[in-house]
Amino acid sequence: MEKAQALLAQKDALEDEICELERELRGHGVGRTEPLVDREGFPRADVDVAAVRQLRQSLNCKQNDLRALMGEVEGQLVALHQSAKAEAAGPADEQPEKSRRPQRPFARVSIVTPGSPASEAGLLVGDKIVSYGAVDASNHSNLQALAAETLSNINRPMPVTVQRVVDGVPRTVDLVLRLRHGWGGESLLGCHILPLPT
Numbered sequence: 001m002e003k004a005q006a007l008l009a010q011k012d013a014l015e016d017e018i019c020e021l022e023r024e025l026r027g028h029g030v031g032r033t034e035p036l037v038d039r040e041g042f043p044r045a046d047v048d049v050a051a052v053r054q055l056r057q058s059l060n061c062k063q064n065d066l067r068a069l070m071g072e073v074e075g076q077l078v079a080l081h082q083s084a085k086a087e088a089a090g091p092a093d094e095q096p097e098k099s100r101r102p103q104r105p106f107a108r109v110s111i112v113t114p115g116s117p118a119s120e121a122g123l124l125v126g127d128k129i130v131s132y133g134a135v136d137a138s139n140h141s142n143l144q145a146l147a148a149e150t151l152s153n154i155n156r157p158m159p160v161t162v163q164r165v166v167d168g169v170p171r172t173v174d175l176v177l178r179l180r181h182g183w184g185g186e187s188l189l190g191c192h193i194l195p196l197p198t
Helices: 002-027 049-089 117-121 144-151
Strands: 107-112 128-132 157-166 169-178 191-195
Touching (some): 002 049, 049 169, 107 117
Antiparallel strands (some): 107 128, 107 191, 128 157, 157 169
């Protein structure tokens, strides 16, 4: 848990650095992609080309660092999620019959928007949701609990477990969602979820 918290603190600091670099870049009157030469191929006179190139390079490096760090964060969160599930289950010989059965899925992913948090987390059309944060088949309240769980996990990594058919074989897959505003779509998640028939 401590390692995961330390990684999340590093991630927050890195995101702050990226925001600051973006502010500096906007202060030069350009963003990340505008050309720095005019139509004739000469450096633009209205832009400090050297400073902008340096800021863009720093931004690229920081974003690569952030991607690598997010991979570590997701690995830690998945490990914590699995550990918590194992501790809650207890030894196999002490489990009641009901808890020995695998958790059943309660919803199905019907649409995933490219570039959305759902897509970035690895959710696929056809995935059957077993758990969504703290929500599972026992407490989803006809999927109404998904909205509350989504809102309570904005900008925080949230574990999701799905059942997925891979090469004709059903598998359980653990994912990590990072729900956020401003990714370009209307919803926080960027996918459509339907209830499974009971």
